Amino acid sequence: MVVLLIKPLLSMLAFFHICLATFVAQTSLAAHGAIAPHIADSDQLALMSFKSLVTSDPSGALASWGNMSIPMCWWRGVACGLRGHRRGHVVALDLPELNLTGTITPALGNLTFLRRLNLSSNGFQGILPPELGNIHDLETLQLTYNSLSGQIPPSLSNCSHLIEISLGDNNLHGGVPSELGSLRNLQVLSLGKNWLTGTIPSWLGNLSSLVFLDLQQNGLVGQIPESLGNLEMLTILSLSGNNLSGPIPSSLGNLYALTGLGLANNKLEGPLPPLMFNNLSSLEFLYIEYNNLNGTLPPNIGNNLPKLNYFLVSDNEFHGMLPSSLCNASMLQAIQTLENFLSGTIPECLGAKQTSLSSVLIGGNQFEATNDADWSFVASLTNCSNLVELDVSSNNLHGVLPNSIGNLSTLLYYLSIAKNNITGTITEGIGNLVNLQTLDMPHNFLIGAIPASLGNLNKLSELFLYNNALSGPLPVTLGNLTQLTRLLLSTNAISGPIPSSLSHCPLEVLDLSHNNLSGPTPKELFSIPTLSILITGNDGLCGGIPQLGLPPCPTQTTKKRHRKLVITVSVCSALACVTLVFALFALRQRSRQKTKAHLQRSVLSEQYMRVSYAELANATSGFASENLIGAGSFGSVYKGTMRSNDQQRVIAVKVLNLMQRGASQSFVAECETLRYARHRNLVKILTICSSIDFKGHDFKALVYEFLPNGNLDQWVHKHIIEDGEPKALDLTTRLNVGIDVASSLDYLHQHKPTPIIHQDLKPSNVLLDSSLVARVGDFGLARFLHQDIGTSSGWASMRGSIGYAAPEYGLGNEVSTQGDVYGYGILLLEMFTGKRPTDNEFGEAMGLRKYVQMALPDTVSTIMDQQLRMEIEDGEPDTSNSKLRISCITSILQVGISCSEEMPMDRMSIGDALKELQAIREKFQKLLCSEASSSSH
Structure with a gap:
């Protein structure tokens, strides 16, 4: 009975305490807005000044500010002191990730009791007010991911209590002010991804409290100061992406608390300090790739760095062996040593303890394997259930490919063993690697038949087996590969017919040349207009479409074939006689043609080297065939290497198919256009060739700079696997590409004295350089505005490609700049939806434009490209950040809709489209950073 009475009594007592606490809290908060109002007047004025300079507040975050019925200390993002001299004063202003734009008012310097200012992940522009140095109590300054410019105010040194300065991902210039060397309490200094110049100050070594130092992706030069080795509390040191030179200072070995060291993408040289890694037992991330470092890798590095997660040393000049001690780094997730001079055998223990390994990229070295024992590392890697990429290409590996390769992780999407000396057959077990997207095995000595089990790899997009000794028939099961775009099998001994099942694959390049294939060619495969086909060197093939030039397949009896042979020989003899009669005439005509060709070449090549x-x-x-990188309406493009000014230069050679009607006119159009056009977003032509080949046939080619990242079509339409695709463009990059293409068109349309019309703008004609800057190419249909064609050739009547050509061109209208704008609008819609305008799902009544228009503005998330959807969902779904990304895509698609209006006069000009996209980028780019970038904060 006593227990029954005590229990409700305790409940009432608890309820009383809750009510009392609530009353006290409300009374205290109310007091902040009412007590001594004159004390907080200056704070309120400062906040209202801040609001007055905010030009955009889409979420209404500042709606409560200035409302007289709401106390200042209850305004969103505002926190006030509760006691002492700070009572009623603003001590914190937290407004991150709200898409606020405008400038930061100098009046914030009047918030003299402010301890924390956080305006990160917004769109603020202008300079960082020097008046912030008046806030002597300031401890945390967070302004990352904005568009602030100017220099870092030296006056911040007056804030002697500063613990954190985070100004990364802005547009700040100048050097790091020496005055900041007085901030002895500073623990975080994050200035990465700006435009800072000068050297790394040696006085940074005096900031003994520093825990986090980020200066990555700036323009810093000079050597890394030895004094940084004094920062014994430092856990992260990120200096990647600058122009630093000289050696890595040995003093960095004193940073025993260091977990991440980023020195990649610089010009550092010399060997690794011998004792540098002896004390870095906490190191998890080592990024030193893309430098000029040399010497050997420390033999005990795996023992000294037991917590190492990422070991990235690619593109240096290291030699010697890969340390077997790495096998003791049981937490290793990625080992990348591409393009060095490492030799010896690959440690057989690799993967035995590192069950978390996801990336093993060790190609481009001199590793050896001469027997089965040397291949034991593959069996060890079968323990790594997270392995997604394995590259051992371009080494000195011999022996037979082990069967254990088929037992690797089923998550594996990239496997390359190219350019080795591997023998034996391809194991059927490779068919177990069901997530493979690229299987790269050319330039070996593989024998036997292509296993039928490859048909199980239904995510495979690239299969490279050329330059081997494979035999037997092509498996019919290859037709199951519904994602296969590139199939290169040349220079083998493959026999039998070409299976018609290959027509089920979305092939773009098919190279079966120099094999022993025979029988009829399947018309359903060779009739695909977008397919680039090479089948030369297969004397047994017959039939097919006329363009292949193959003999007809035999259908008569042996007796009739013999009779036909006699007739053929007789006819050929007669033709030989006729040929003799016309020989002199042909020679005379050829002389005239050569003279004409010489005159043409002199006109076309007057400013290019011969x-x-x-x-x-x-x-x-x-x-x-292995150098073929693309094919179009008028020719094929090959990759090559040419010596120029005593240096090897990688080039792209576009060879015209002069049998194609209009190819010669296309050659002239491209030469004349690029002869006058110069812009950073146009493909650069290096030279031309109008000559005679070894067989005496006319030959015409254009030579361009080689752009290593392929074309936009490949990037947008490449299949994405569940865990992500390395070659996928994120939202920011797609927006930048759209701006690049618009910039090139704006230049062409404003060209003096006569505007240039491209006429064939589409993703396959947009190339990407090493920095993913877009370059518009293929000017085979280009012409000057109001150019008199003066010919009735097929080239003269061509108006771009289906799906991208403006509707008015179908009515025979004259080409115009607005026709290019239409193609650009469709390209923009394709980039962000991942849908081609020719996709069957639209049909004649719908079309890509209407498909997008129906989704605007409320259901954009349902039509956006799969990769963009994954980018949003894998980040922070249903947050203001994800909504902002969707809003950004919506704005871009609206530009695409405006550019692709049916009537030319209704389309916006390309100049206006460019300005609109630049405004979108300026507004959103700092808030659309990848998860990897944001994790550095």
């Missing part, structure tokens, strides 16, 4: 057919043939290994 290059011969022989030079181009040598540069491309005889226009070998």
Whole structure:
């Protein structure tokens, strides 16, 4: 009975305490807005000044500010002191990730009791007010991911209590002010991804409290100061992406608390300090790739760095062996040593303890494997259930490919063993690697048949087996590969017919040349207009479409075939006689043609160096199939290497198919256009060749700079696997590409004295350089505005590609700048939806434009490209950040809709489209950073 009475009594007592606490809290908070109002007047004025300079507040975060019925200390983002001399004064202003734009008012310097200022992940512009140095109590300054410019105010040194300065991902210039050397309490200094110049100050070594130092991706030069080794509390040191030179200072070995060291993408040189890693037992991330470092890797590095997660040393000049001690780093997730001079055998223990390994990229070295024992590392890697990429290409590996390769992780999407000396057959077990997207095994000595189990790899997009000794028939099961775009099997001994099932694959490049294939060619495969096909060197093939030039397949009896042979020989003899009659005439005509060709070449090449057919043939290994990188309406493009000014230069050679009607006019159009056009977003032409090949046939080619990242079509439409695709463009990059393309068109349309019309703008004609800057190419249909065609050729009547050509061109209208704008609008819609305008799902009544228009503005998330959807969902779904990304995509798609209006006069000009996209980027770019970038904060 006593227990029954006590229990409700305790409940009432608890309820009383809650009510009392609530009353006290409310009384205290109310007092902040009412007590001594004159004390907080200056704070309120400062906040209202801040609001007055905010030009955009889409979420209404500052709606409560200035409302007289709401106390200042209850305004969103505002926190006030509760006691002492700070009572009623603003001590914190937290307004991150609200998409606020405008400038930061100098009046914030009047918030003299402010301890924390956090305006990160907004769109503030202008300078960082020097008046912030008046806030002597300031401890935390967080302004990352904005668009602030100017220099870092030296006056911040007056804030002697500062613990954190985070100004990364802005547009700040100048050097790091020496005055900041007085901030002895500073623990976080984050200035990465700005435009800072000068050297790394040696006085940073005096800030003994520093825990986090980020200066990555600036323009800093000079050497890394030895004094940084004094920062014994430092856990993160990020200096990647600058122009630092000289050696890595040995003093960095004193940073025993260091967990992350980023020195990648600089010009550092010399060997690694011998004792540098002896004390770094807490190190988890080592990024030193893309430098000029040399020497050997420390043999005990794995023992000294037991917590190492990422070991990235690619693109240096290291030699010697890969330390077997790495096998003791049981937490290792990635080991990347690409393009060095490492030798010896690959440690057989690799993967035995590192069950978390996801990336093993060790190609481009001199590793050896001469027997089965040397291949035991593959069996060890089968323990790594998270392995997604394995590259052992371009080494000196011999022996037979082990069967254990089929037992690797089923998450593996990239496997390359190219350019080795591997023998034996391809194990059927590779068919177990169901997530493979790229299987790269050319330039080996593989024998036997292509296993039928490859048909299980239904996510495979690239299969490279050329330059081996494979035999037997092509498996019919290859037709199951519904994602396969590139199939290169040249220079083998593959026999039998070409299976018609290959027509089920979305092939773009098919190279079966120089094999022993025979029988009829399947018309359903060779009739695909977008497919680039090479089948030369297969004498047994017959039939097919006329363009292949193959003999007809035999359908008569042996007796009739013999009779036909006799007739054929007789006809050929007669033709030979006729040929003799016309020989002199042909020679005379040829002389005239050569004279004409010479005159044409002199006009076309007056400002380019001359290059011969022989030079181009040598540069491309005889226009070998493995160097083929693309094909279009008028020719094929090959990758080559050519010597220029005593240096090897990688080039792209576009060889015109002069049998194609209009190819010669296309050659002239491209030469004349690029002869006058110069812009950073246009493909640069290096030279041209109008000559005679080794067989005496006319030969025409254009030579461009080689752009290593392929074309936009490949990037947008490449299949994405569940865990992400390395070659996928994020939202920010797509927006930058859209701006680049618009910039090139704006230049062409404003060209003096006559505007240039491209006429064939589409993703496959937009190339990306090493920095993913877009370059518009393929000017085969380009012409000057109001140019008199003066010819009735097929080229003269062409108006771009289906799906991208403006509607008015179908009515025979004259080409115009607005026609290019239409193609640009469709390209923009394609980039952000991942849908081609020719996709069957639209049909004639719908179309890509209407498909997008129906989704605007409320259901954009349902039509956006899969990769963009994953980018949003894998980040922070249903947050203001994800909504902001969707809003950004919506704005971009609206530009695409405005550019692709049916009537030319209703389309916006390309100049206006460019300004609109630049405004979108300026507004959103700092808030659309990847998760990897945000994790550094």
